[in-house]
Structures are given as structure tokens and as C-alpha cells.
Amino acid sequence: MNYMKMEIPARSENESFVRVVVAAFVARIDPTLEELNEVKTAVSEAVTNCILHGYDNSEEGIIWITASLEGNKFSLEIEDRGKGIADIERAREPLYTEKPELERAGMGFSIMENFMDELYVESALGMGTRIRMLRSFGKKSWDNH
Amino acid sequence: MQVKLIRRKIGLIVRLNGELDHHTATVFREVVDKELAKDIVQNLVLNFDNLTFMDSSGIGAILGRYRQVKAKGGKMVFCGVSKHIKKILQMGGLLTIIPILSDETKALASLH
Numbered sequence: 001m002n003y004m005k006m007e008i009p010a011r012s013e014n015e016s017f018v019r020v021v022v023a024a025f026v027a028r029i030d031p032t033l034e035e036l037n038e039v040k041t042a043v044s045e046a047v048t049n050c051i052l053h054g055y056d057n058s059e060e061g062i063i064w065i066t067a068s069l070e071g072n073k074f075s076l077e078i079e080d081r082g083k084g085i086a087d088i089e090r091a092r093e094p095l096y097t098e099k100p101e102l103e104r105a106g107m108g109f110s111i112m113e114n115f116m117d118e119l120y121v122e123s124a125l126g127m128g129t130r131i132r133m134l135r136s137f138g139k140k141s142w143d144n145h
Numbered sequence: 146m147q148v149k150l151i152r153r154k155i156g157l158i159v160r161l162n163g164e165l166d167h168h169t170a171t172v173f174r175e176v177v178d179k180e181l182a183k184d185i186v187q188n189l190v191l192n193f194d195n196l197t198f199m200d201s202s203g204i205g206a207i208l209g210r211y212r213q214v215k216a217k218g219g220k221m222v223f224c225g226v227s228k229h230i231k232k233i234l235q236m237g238g239l240l241t242i243i244p245i246l247s248d249e250t251k252a253l254a255s256l257h
Binding site: 012013015016019034037038040041044045048051052102103104105106107108110111114 | 166
């Protein structure tokens with residue numbers, strides 16, 4: 001198994017940086033451009049959630065990212081120690097958002113679910129949230145769902 | 146991300162260059178809203194030719210501009226939509242309300 005870990009301050013300017021790093025990590029198993037875009041989007045949604053919801057857009061706090069590859073199996077964990085999610089079921093519903101005033105579409109979790117094979121959410125109020133996503137490459141893309 | 150505005154009689158062309166995410170959505174929002182507030186143009190063409198990435202923050206930002214345009218009786222159309230961006234727009238339900246045209250010329254023509 002190969003892996004990488006990184007931590008970054010929860011600032012929105014870092015969203016594109018994390019996408020690029022994770023894409024570079026996955027690139028070694030030669031995914032299609034489509035697969036790469038899907039992973040980048042899932043990463044972007046998870047990191048945005050940490051910044052916007054976990055740390056309430058304060059631009060403070062730390063986000064931890066761990067990615068690993070075993071053969072064609074990719075695993076990604078994104079974690080914050082922010083405010084946590086009160087109702088995970090509800091948060092995962094399409095179109096549900098806690099911040100409509102910020103023009104949030106409420107599609108973050110739906111996109112992560114669509115672009116990855118499996119999505120696990122662990123969260124505790126006042127403690128933080130950890131998202132774990134799994135995806136096998138060369139097997140499917142969103143088009144074949 | 147760069148946002149280039151081109152004002153035409155029939156509507157405003159917005160060319161997006163770079164990546165549209167939570168961070169850059171602010172720029173897109175501010176630049177377009179400033180122009181819409183002038184009440185010179187009613188219609189909006191969003192040209193994604195040089196947009197290399199978009200996530201759900203883009204959906205929210207586009208919907209916000211769509212509501213303004215619609216409230217003023219205008220139309221919004223997309224052009225230069227890549228396969229990946231089309232997927233995102235589709236998931237956000239935007240393709241049921243906003244048409245995609247192949248290029249800027251056709252997009253502008255569709256506003257007549």
C-alpha cells in the first residue's frame with residue numbers, strides 16, 4: 001500500500017491545492033481524465049465542507065487529508081476538528097444546505113456519493129467530522145451508473 | 146480565476162477562465178453582480194470554454210445569477226460546456242432550466 005498525508009489551514013485558497021495534490025497522487029495508477037476529474041470534484045466538496053461548515057467559514061482550523069492506494073483501490077480521508085454535523089442523514093440529502101444565504105446548492109454529499117464508490121461520514125458535535133471515500137479505478141465512471 | 150465580461154446589445158457574455166470553486170465563486174459573483182446591477186443588459190451568456198474545473202459551489206453561484214436574470218425578465222444560456230462540467234450542471238438540476246448552445250455565436254443568436 002502507498003499513501004500520503006497532509007494538513008492544511010482551512011482557507012478557501014487551499015481548495016485547489018488539495019485537489020491538485022490528490023490528483024497527482026492518484027495519477028500514478030493512470031486513471032482516465034474523467035476519473036481524475038471525478039476524484040478532484042469529490043475532494044473539493046469534502047474540503048469545502050470542512051472550511052464552510054466544520055469551521056464556519058472562519059478561515060481558521062486545520063484539515064487533515066490522507067490518501068492511499070492499494071492496487072487500483074483508492075481511499076481518501078478528509079477530517080476536520082470543527083463543529084461537527086448534528087444530523088448526518090439530513091446533511092446527506094440532496095439540496096439540503098445549512099447555508100442557503102451563501103448560495104450553497106446542497107449538492108456536496110450527492111456529488112461525493114456519485115463520483116466515489118463508497119462514502120462514510122463520522123461526526124461528533126463539537127469534535128469534528130471525518131469523511132472516508134473509496135473508489136476502484138478502471139471499473140466504472142459516473143456515466144455508467 | 147479570471148472573469149471576462151463582454152457587453153453586447155442582446156446580452157452580457159461572461160467568459161470564465163480557470164477553476165470555479167468555493168474560493169473563486171466570490172470573484173464570479175462580484176464581477177457579474179456589479180454589471181447586472183447597472184441594468185444595462187438583461188440576458189446572460191456563460192461561456193465555459195476555458196473553465197477547467199467546477200464543483201457544487203459553481204452550481205450555487207450560477208443559480209444565484211440565474212435568479213437575478215430571471216427576476217428581470219432575462220434569459221441565461223451556457224456555451225463551451227465540457228463533458229465534466231455538463232455532469233456537474235446536470236446533477237445540480239441546471240440543465241432543466243438553462244439551455245446549452247455549442248458556441249458563443251449560437252448562444253447569442255438563441256437570445257433573439
